[in-house]
Amino acid sequence: MQVKAITRTIFGALLACTALGTAAQTAGAVKADPNFPSKPIRVVVPSPPGGPPDLIMRIISPKMSSVLGQSIIVENKPGAGGLVGTAYLAKVPADGYSWLFTTASHVNIPPFHKNVAYDPVKDFTHVSLVAQNYGQALVIPTSLPANNVSELVALAKKSPGKLSYASAGLGTASHIPAEVFKAKTQTDILMVPYKGVAEVMSDLLSGRVDMFFVGTQIAIKHVEAGKLRALALTGNTRWKGLPNVPTMQEAGIPNFDVVNWFGLWLPAGAPKPIVDKIYDAVQQAIKDPDVIKQFEAQGLYGVGMPPADFAKFVAQEAQAATAIAKSLPQEVSK
Structure with missing residues (x-):
């Protein structure tokens, strides 16, 4: 496995896919509502309430609602790691009144599933692209005799196959960093x-x-x-919420930069006019001082990538x- 290539490309490599992204923006276009939005908007979050995407959407929705002049209703549709809710949203009318808000799992999970x-x-x-985190935290039970990444690696090499890592699903933000770490x-x-x-x-808290x-x-x-003991963050910048926790690179693993977005x-x-109006509302929301404060408390920061670049x-x-x-x-x- 080409680890260097993986960590370089998984969250932001510049590959030649411009035509593919552009096609997604234009296929099956519908006529724009000149008065958009003229009714409430719903946002499908394909994961359970209380998870990161649900939390982020509930942080920014009040500000976006104020900008757009309509209420924004969050609708959780969990199942199959996000596949259920995402598949549902893909088939509703593209009139701007139904949104999907989710994580990098949008692209990371499908390759691990058939059909x-x-x-x-x-x-x-x-x-x-609305927000990113400072990376996932590598955490272990306090009962495990490792105080840093080097000691954890030494422990793993001393007894191959004995240590275990938890995965909340193939292609998720708990799975990909772990496999990169192993490699x-x-x-x-x-x-x-x-x-x-x-x-x-x-199971983690109990040491299983x-x-x-x-x-x-x-x-x-x-x-x-x-x-729990936090050994490192998978991004390339420390988070002030855990100021004493180093990045993986600081912990001795070079070129390790895996974040969730x-x-x-x-x-x-x-329709492009509707997309542009929603994007403008995103921009205003993530620049709001209260939103910035709430994001930072959760280990997040706003991005606001324009539609064409995001495609x-x-x-x-x-x-x-x-x-x-x-x-x-x-x-x-399957």
Whole structure:
């Protein structure tokens, strides 16, 4: 597995996919409502309430609602790692009144599954990359005898196949960083699959699984309570919420920069005037001082990538995710 290539391409490599991204913006266009928005808007979040995308959307929706002059209703449609809600949104009218808000799993999960009911690039209008985190936190139970990444690697190499990491699903933000970690450190660590983060945390806190890559907003409360030990963040910048936790690069693993990102989509063919109006509302929301403060508290920062650039970004990420899925040893789900 070409680890250097993977970490360079998984979250932002510049691959030649411009035509693919542009096609997604124009296929099946519908006529724009000149009075948009003239009724409430719903946002499908294809994951359970309380998760990172749900939290982010609820942070920015009041400001976006104020800008657009209509209420924004968050509708959680979890299932199959996000595949259920995303497939549903792909088939509704592209009139601007139904949005999809989700994570990098939008492109990372489909390559690990057969018969996915949608194409993450072609079946959507790409509105904006809204936010990114500072990376996932590598956390372990305090009972595990490792105080830093080097000691964890030494422990894994001493007993190949004995340590385990939790995965909340193939292609998720807990799975990809763990596989990159294994490849870069040349360690044999067993993957233990789980249905979701809540189930993982229960086993992690009890010591039934040894390590987990989790969002900082979830990690911090357990770290501060002394129940888990955070060894590193997978991004290239420290987060002030966990100021003593180094990045993977600072911990001795070079070129390790894997972050989770969050974006906004409409079904394919949404009218450009509507897309531009929604993008403008995103921009105003992420620049709002209260939103910035709430984001930082969760280990996030606003991005606001324009629609055309986001379309290219998603196409690039989708191609990179497909390459990664083919390179990893896990079986593709049916």
